[in-house]
Amino acid sequence: MTNLLIHSMTEFSDIILGSLHAAGVRHIAEVGAEFGGTSQQLAAYAEVTGGTLTSIDPAPKREFIDWVAATPAVRHVAAPSLEAMPGLRDIDAWVIDGDHNYYTVFNELRIADELSKRDGKPLLAFMHDVSWPCGRRDFYYAPDRIPAEWRHPHSFEAGVTIGNRGTLPGRGFRGAGQFAVALHEGGPRNGVLTAIEDFINGARSEERPLAFANVPAVFGLGVLFDASAPWAGKVANIVEPFHNNALVATLELNRLRNYLAVIEWQDRHAA
Secondary structure (H helix, E strand, O other), X not given: OHHHOOOOHHHHHHHHHHHHHHOOOOEEEEEOOOOOHHHHHHHHHHHHHOOEEEEEOOOOOHHHHHHHHOOOOEEEEOOOHHHHHHHOOOOOEEEEOOOOOHHHHHHHHHHHHHHHHHOOOOOEEEEEOOOOOOOOOOEEOOHHHOOXXXXXXXXXXXXXXXXXXXXXXXXOEOOOOOOEEEOOOOOOOOXXXXXXXXXXXXXXXXXXXXXXXXXXXOOOEEEEEEOOOOOHHXXXXXXXXXXXXXXXXXXXXHHHHHHHHHHHHHHHHHO
């Protein structure tokens, strides 16, 4: 049934690759490879520009592993993002689609920002899953990696649905053992978008303003960049038409409601 739901960052390829080109990016770091669809697009871009792609994922799918084995220009770091990122250098842009929870995303952005400052690079980051269901609710692939004080009560079997801040036991959109969801939506330190907002509030300054665009489609794409960068205007021109676009958001909500209806139908007939 997963083929009924588009969910990959590859759907944003025009926005991401166009922004990379506008910013003159050569060296890219990717967090979260999964099957490698986005990785292949980024690698092709890096090859054309004479750049590099470093892909961080502790447990990608076999398709990605096989592809990397045949693509020596791509460096795969098989470690969690917060362990692997500090060892990188000279990264021009970050493409983040890893563990979708506040603690991980906030610290991924913190590390990316620190490395960008160290290397004299304007910050440019693309982040997936900034909309429902992860925007205001933590999802955990590996809860044990999250410090207890940052980890919300969660379940690997419960599911979520639009308009319900709680969870549904064995129903709704769920990981079925593959990932856990926080038992409540909203509140402090909960969700990807909350992490981005808190990072921006703590990191922006008059000397280094930060701009953020929210593309409300395919679970949401966030584009965060240094508004004082020489290329900032070009990137803004690419992302601004999609930022909080009401029509795009309506289409996404309709898509999600239809998919949730399919899940509900499947659950009824499986009972």
